[in-house]
Amino acid sequence: MxxxxxxxxxxxxxxYDNNPSKLIxxxxxxxxxxxxxxxxxxxxxxxxxxxxxxxxxxxxxFFSHFSIVPKGRHIIKICDGTACHVKKSEGIINAAxxxxxxxxxxxTSGDFMFTLECVSCLGACGIAPVAVVDEEVHxxxxxxxxxxxxxxxxxxEKANA
Amino acid sequence: xPKPNLAEIKNAxxxxxxxxxxxxxxxxGTGCVSSGSLKIFEAFKKGLEARKINVSLxxxxxxxxxxxxxxxxxxxxxxxxxLSIGDIFYTKVKESDVEELIEKTVLKSExxxxxxxxxxxxxxxxxxxxEIPFYxxxxxxxxxxxxxxxxxxxxxxxxRGGYFGAARACAEMTPEEVCKVxxxxxxxGRGGGGFPTGKKWDLTRLSKGDKKYVxxxxxxxxxxxxxxxxxxxxxxxxxxxxxxxxxxxxxxDEGYIYVRxxxxxxxxxxxxxxxxxxxxxxxxxxIFGSGHNFKINVMEGAGAFVCGEETxxxxxxxxxxxxxxxxxxxxAQSGLxxxxxxxxxxxxxxxxxxxxxxGAAEFRKMGTAASPGTKTFxxxxxxxxxxxxxxxxxxxxxxxxxxxxxxTANDRGEADLNAFKAVQIGGPSGxxxxxxxxxLPLDFDSLKSVGAMVGSGGLVVMNDKTCMVNIAKFFMGFxxxxxxxxxxxxxxxxxxxxxxxxxxxxxxxTIKTLDLLDGLANVVKVSSLCGLGKSAxxxxxxxxxxxxxxxxxxIKDKTCPTNNCxxxxxxxxxxxxxxxxxxxxxxxxxxxxxxxxxQAHKIDAAKCIKCGACAAxxxxxxxxxxx
Ligand SMILES: Cc1cc2nc3c(=O)[nH]c(=O)nc-3n(C[C@H](O)[C@H](O)[C@H](O)COP(=O)(O)O)c2cc1C
Ligand code: FES
Numbered sequence: 001m002x003x004x005x006x007x008x009x010x011x012x013x014x015x016y017d018n019n020p021s022k023l024i025x026x027x028x029x030x031x032x033x034x035x036x037x038x039x040x041x042x043x044x045x046x047x048x049x050x051x052x053x054x055x056x057x058x059x060x061x062f063f064s065h066f067s068i069v070p071k072g073r074h075i076i077k078i079c080d081g082t083a084c085h086v087k088k089s090e091g092i093i094n095a096a097x098x099x100x101x102x103x104x105x106x107x108t109s110g111d112f113m114f115t116l117e118c119v120s121c122l123g124a125c126g127i128a129p130v131a132v133v134d135e136e137v138h139x140x141x142x143x144x145x146x147x148x149x150x151x152x153x154x155x156x157e158k159a160n161a
Numbered sequence: 162x163p164k165p166n167l168a169e170i171k172n173a174x175x176x177x178x179x180x181x182x183x184x185x186x187x188x189x190g191t192g193c194v195s196s197g198s199l200k201i202f203e204a205f206k207k208g209l210e211a212r213k214i215n216v217s218l219x220x221x222x223x224x225x226x227x228x229x230x231x232x233x234x235x236x237x238x239x240x241x242x243x244l245s246i247g248d249i250f251y252t253k254v255k256e257s258d259v260e261e262l263i264e265k266t267v268l269k270s271e272x273x274x275x276x277x278x279x280x281x282x283x284x285x286x287x288x289x290x291x292e293i294p295f296y297x298x299x300x301x302x303x304x305x306x307x308x309x310x311x312x313x314x315x316x317x318x319x320x321r322g323g324y325f326g327a328a329r330a331c332a333e334m335t336p337e338e339v340c341k342v343x344x345x346x347x348x349x350g351r352g353g354g355g356f357p358t359g360k361k362w363d364l365t366r367l368s369k370g371d372k373k374y375v376x377x378x379x380x381x382x383x384x385x386x387x388x389x390x391x392x393x394x395x396x397x398x399x400x401x402x403x404x405x406x407x408x409x410x411x412x413x414d415e416g417y418i419y420v421r422x423x424x425x426x427x428x429x430x431x432x433x434x435x436x437x438x439x440x441x442x443x444x445x446x447x448i449f450g451s452g453h454n455f456k457i458n459v460m461e462g463a464g465a466f467v468c469g470e471e472t473x474x475x476x477x478x479x480x481x482x483x484x485x486x487x488x489x490x491x492x493a494q495s496g497l498x499x500x501x502x503x504x505x506x507x508x509x510x511x512x513x514x515x516x517x518x519x520g521a522a523e524f525r526k527m528g529t530a531a532s533p534g535t536k537t538f539x540x541x542x543x544x545x546x547x548x549x550x551x552x553x554x555x556x557x558x559x560x561x562x563x564x565x566x567x568x569t570a571n572d573r574g575e576a577d578l579n580a581f582k583a584v585q586i587g588g589p590s591g592x593x594x595x596x597x598x599x600x601l602p603l604d605f606d607s608l609k610s611v612g613a614m615v616g617s618g619g620l621v622v623m624n625d626k627t628c629m630v631n632i633a634k635f636f637m638g639f640x641x642x643x644x645x646x647x648x649x650x651x652x653x654x655x656x657x658x659x660x661x662x663x664x665x666x667x668x669x670x671t672i673k674t675l676d677l678l679d680g681l682a683n684v685v686k687v688s689s690l691c692g693l694g695k696s697a698x699x700x701x702x703x704x705x706x707x708x709x710x711x712x713x714x715x716i717k718d719k720t721c722p723t724n725n726c727x728x729x730x731x732x733x734x735x736x737x738x739x740x741x742x743x744x745x746x747x748x749x750x751x752x753x754x755x756x757x758x759x760q761a762h763k764i765d766a767a768k769c770i771k772c773g774a775c776a777a778x779x780x781x782x783x784x785x786x787x788x
Contacts, residue, residue, distance in 0.1 A: 021498075023480035024463055028422075062482040062645075063463035065422050081384025082588060082621045083541035085635055120466070120639060121384035122423050125541040125619075126238025126548045127192045135425070137195035 001040040008033055009041050013048050020049040023059055027066060036067040072108045072115040074153055077132040078146070081121030084129040092129055093118055095143030099150050113157065114150065164450040165442045167319055167328055174320035180225040181217070183267055186245050188308065190234025190394060191387075191426060192548075193241035197256060198231075201242055204259040205229055212263070219314060227267065233395015233430075235308035236549035237295055240278060250290035251276040281545060282567060282576055295546050298564045302527060302535045303511055304551045307395035312430050315437040318398040324443055326517025327405040331451040336366050339410040343513065345521035347533040352378055352469075352506030353590065353616045353692075355532070355605035358513075361503060364493040365411040368501035373413040375404050376478070376497065376504040379420040379427065380462055380469035383588030384639065386619035388537040389507035391549050393420065393427035396511065397434035401457065403510030405448070406517060407503050408455045416455065417497070419474055421462040432459055466589075466643035470691050471504045473645070484645045485691035508537060508618075528554035532604035536618055543570045543580070543624040555602040558584055558594055562622055572626050580624040583707070587616025589636040590696035592703030593629070612703045614696070628725035629708040630715055634662040636700040640693060651694025654685035658701060665712060667728040668719040675712060679705060730771050730786035736761035738783035745775035745784060 001009075012029045016022035023045075030041050037060050046053040060066045076096060080089045096102075096116055100109040108115045124130045127139035133149055187193075187202045209216045209227055217224035235243050240252035246266045254262070254276055265271045277286045278293055287293045310317045318324070330339045344359025365373065377400060381389040393400060404416050420428050435457050438444040446454045460478055467473045468483040475497050477483035496502025512534060516524045525533045532554035538561065541547045545567035552561060562569060563578065571577040583593040586603075592613035594601070601607055608614050623632065641655040661678045664670040682698035689695045705712060714722050721729040734745070734754075741759040753769040756762030764775070764784075776784040 021478075021480040024477060025460070028461065028463065059480070059482055063465050063477075065462075065464035079384075082585065082619065082635070083385040083539075083547070085384075086542045086621060086623055086627060086632075119423065121382075121386070122191075123381070123387040123390040124191045124195065124238075125385050125387055125539055126236075127195060127241070128541060128547070130195075137191060139192065139195045 001044060005038075005041065006044070009044055010048075013045065018048055020051050023049065023051070023056065024063070027056070027060060031066060036070045039068070042068075070108075070112070072112050073157075074114050074134050075117060075132075076114055076146075076150070077117045077119045077122065078141075079120070079122045079124075079128070079130045079132075080118045081125065081128075083121070083125035087129045089129040089141075091143050092131065092141050092146050096131075096146050096150065099147050113154070165324075165328075167325055170316055170319045170441075171322075174220055174316050177220050177222060177224055178228075178320070181220070181228045182226055183247055184228045184230070184245075185267070186230055186232050186309070188233075188235045188241060188243040189231035190238070190241075190308070190391060192234065192238035193243055194426075196241050198242035198244070200256045201244065201254055201259060202229070202231060204256050205263070208259055208263045209267070214267075219311075220317065220320075230311045231313075232308050232310065233312050234391040234549055235290075236304065236391070237290075237293075237546065238548040239546055245290065249288050250278065250293070252278045280567070294567065295548070295550075295565055298560065299551050300527065300535050300553050301551050302515065303392070303508065303537060304395075304549070306399070307392060310396070312395055312397055313433055313437075315398060315434070315441055315443075318396075322518055323398055323514065324402055326514040327402045327409075327443070328449045330406045330409045330517060331449045331453055334409075336410050336412060339406060339517075340366055342517060342521050343410070346516045346524045347521075347531075348509065348512055348516060348524070349532060349605060350506055351508035351512075351536065351615075351618070353587070353614065355615065358505065358509055361493060361505075362407060362410045364491075365501045365503045368494050370501045372415070372500050373411050374497045374500055374502040375407045375411070375413045375416040376471075376474065376502060377404055377416065377418040377507060377510055378469065378471065378474060378504055379418055379424070379431075379507045380474060381421060381424075381507070381617060382466035382469040382643075383590070383617040383619045385541055385585075385588055385621045386539045386617045388539050388549060388618050390424050390427050392507050392511050392537075393424070394430050397427075397431045398438065399511040399514055400431070400507055401434055401438055401444070403505070403513035404457060405444070405455055406513050407505065407510065409451075409453060411501070411503055413503070414454045414456070416457045417460055417478055418457060419460050419462060419468075419478065422464055428459060428461055435459065465645070466639075467645045467691070467693050470693060473691070474504065475502065482645075484647045485693070487690060506617075529602065529604050531606055536603075536615065538618045538620045540566050540620050540622070542584075542621040543627070544568070544622045545570050545574075545576045552603075554604040557600050557602060559599040561603075561620065566622070569622055569624050571624055577624075580626075581622070582625045582627055583623050583629065585621040585623065585632065585700070586619070587614040587699075588619045588621075589639050590614060590692065590699055591616045591619075592699045593623075593632075593707060595707045612699065612706065614699070626723050626725075628666075628721055628723045629704045629711050630662065630666050630721070631725045633701045633704045634659070634666055637662055637697070640697040644693065644697075648688075648690040648694060650685050650688040651690065651697065654681055654689070654694070655697050657681060658685070658698065662701070665715045666721070666726040668715065668726075670716045672716060675705070675716060724786050727771055727773065730773070731766060732764050732769060732771065732773070732775060732784060732786050734762050734764060734775075735783045735785070738781050740781055740783075742780070744778045744780065748774045748778040750774060 046056040215226035340363045348358045349355040472486040473483040492502040537551045568576040569581040571580040637659045646652045739761040746754040751770045753765045
């Protein structure tokens with residue numbers, strides 16, 4: 001583990017007084033920093049808190065918010081909760097998958113630009129179907145709109161490159 | 162700690178407010194923010210300042226002229242962005258409308274007619290929100306302030322009578338007296354179970370322990386529900402007040418609010434509200450000079466539906482995997498870190514302060530004898546006006562769907578009362594109600610008697626183009642995915658039920674499958690450890706009960722009456738509409754389409770793999786799937 005990473009994780013652990021009952025907030029902070037949970041960081045957290053690495057791994061794989069593999073630069077969340085489902089969110093998910101060449105097993109695009117997450121309910125059911133691209137909520141989605149949103153992010157990345 | 166003088170704060174607020182001549186409230190709930198309400202807010206600020214009009218964003222010493230403020234969710238989400246200027250209410254406002262709104266409504270008090278809400282049914286226009294059927298037919302008791310006040314201003318909450326109940330409970334009442342008021346009110350938990358809140362508090366009060374906790378359950382996992390989110394975002398102090406009173410009643414000095422991670426705005430608003438309350442001396446040490454201490458922590462969930470279950474939630478606050486524990490012991494005896502704990506839902510807690518203010522007898526005037534008070538519902542799916550609504554217990558589906566939501570919407574989104582097929586209540590743990598239940602008074606007990614439940618309050622309306630097998634499959638997929646895996650009957654049972662439902666929707670099932678499905682559903686229902694497994698079979702059982710014909714059509718006739726199940730679709734080409742362009746023929750991966758150029762084409766049903774590629778390619782809409 002690099003010294004820099006070590007210092008980051010130690011700072012997070014100190015923020016929570018190395019308290020094992022704060023494992024979840026600690027992992028949330030680590031994930032916020034690296035956008036996933038690197039294995040060495042998880043092991044270090046376990047040793048520092050005096051708990052088994054398997055327990056940290058158990059928690060990290062139990063909750064859907066945690067990822068133990070790297071994610072793309074941009075996160076697209078498409079809601080497939082009840083309200084969105086009855087408003088045909090399936091077609092939107094398929095359109096995004098098609099645009100990014102993803103499958104049921106592959107959630108991150110080959111160029112690590114996008115990770116697609118299907119979530120159940122973003123709490124914006126009144127404007128279903130809903131998608132969230134990098135924290136921005138988009139109402140009343142269609143397959144065409146999601147493809148356009150992805151294209152727009154690609155165009156922006158290209159302009160900034 | 163300063164001892165807050167609520168009356169003084171209220172008087173000062175009211176005095177400063179008198180200098181305001183126009184109040185502009187812009188909805189900053191999640192729905193309206195996503196359609197651009199924050200940009201509208203900025204445009205107002207800029208437009209007013211450019212005209213040298215005095216704009217205040219808070220009510221304080223020296224404010225005058227225009228008060229520009231953001232509110233929480235106003236509920237009418239589908240019509241957003243929403244805003245009101247004085248008592249004129251506007252819907253679907255765009256940034257480009259702001260100049261006209263300032264010129265006409267702010268400066269001259271004239272309405273801008275094209276932005277007023279127009280009822281699609283009769284074309285009638287409404288200038289005031291209270292007159293719109295969507296609002297008029299509701300009883301907004303719990304949501305009274307939600308969408309009216311600025312959630313970021315504690316003084317505005319106090320000016321509306323907030324925290325007076327908490328002050329009285331802490332400084333003037335004994336814990337027994339507080340529990341008695343809540344018991345007398347008949348308040349039942351809004352988190353799904355409907356357990357009497359007063360009784361829960363009393364049990365925890367009597368539990369021995371040197372430390373006790375209060376937990377607010379803001380996990381709101383039911384997909385299709387967003388009431389708790391709206392309350393946390395729109396009226397966070399009401400939740401804090403409820404927790405303070407609960408803490409007083411049981412003798413707790415620490416509390417947790419557990420908010421699901423999909424709700425970043427709720428987390429932000431709740432955190433800010435806690436900070437303001439601490440600064441005002443309402444949270445912290447010796448609150449209201451009563452000698453009691455109470456502090457509140459916020460914990461963000463990490464994405465697991467089962468963590469809404471109280472013992473699983475407690476496990477995850479302790480840093481464990483969110484798996485439920487067997488009960489007893491109940492949290493009232495041994496909860497968080499083994500201490501007596503009260504855990505209540507957001508909406509339950511938001512009721513408490515109001516009950517302390519109006520009294521138990523007044524509260525009981527709303528709702529039914531066994532389910533007093535009101536309930537918020539997230540009304541979504543195929544309705545004309547989806548959004549957040551509140552009605553007294555005992556209201557009917559007919560009132561909610563037809564009168565408040567403006568009726569069922571058909572496939573084209575038009576109002577069509579005949580299009581109503583069913584409504585799913587209580588999400589993946591609940592069941593469906595059909596036309597025959599239109600006039601059933603909704604309360605905890607009546608819903609249980611028909612195999613559904615209030616649950617969290619998600620109401621998803623489905624029109625006649627919805628396949629009920631597909632819906633049952635959808636919910637089973639959800640619970641199967643969210644099952645924590647601890648007990649066999651839920652882990653394996655949901656998986657097998659899902660397999661069987663897949664068979665039904667793919668035409669592979671026999672009549673035996675249906676019996677097996679029904680039998681297994683009943684086994685999972687009685688033998689699972691926690692409420693997730695116990696209630697997982699409900700959507701299956703209730704759809705089989707009310708829509709058996711639809712199951713039989715899939716099983717016996719191998720057709721999906723609503724044409725949703727892809728594997729059962731039969732594609733055909735309308736010979737009149739077909740121009741013989743050959744596009745479909747080229748798109749078909751199975752070589753199932755035949756026909757000459759400029760002649761009507763035909764699909765060979767034996768070769769067709771039902772991929773739908775032809776229908777997607779046809780420019781003339783000549784290809785459709787028929788049941
Ligand atoms: C699978 C499952 C999920 C639940 N999800 C929630 C939830 O999201 N929010 C909630 O308040 N209660 C939820 N509950 C109910 C809680 O266990 C608990 O009964 C409730 O928070 C108690 O509060 P109340 O008495 O105020 O209703 C859930 C229960 C189960 C079995
Ligand atoms: S179901 Fe999609 S936002 Fe709630």
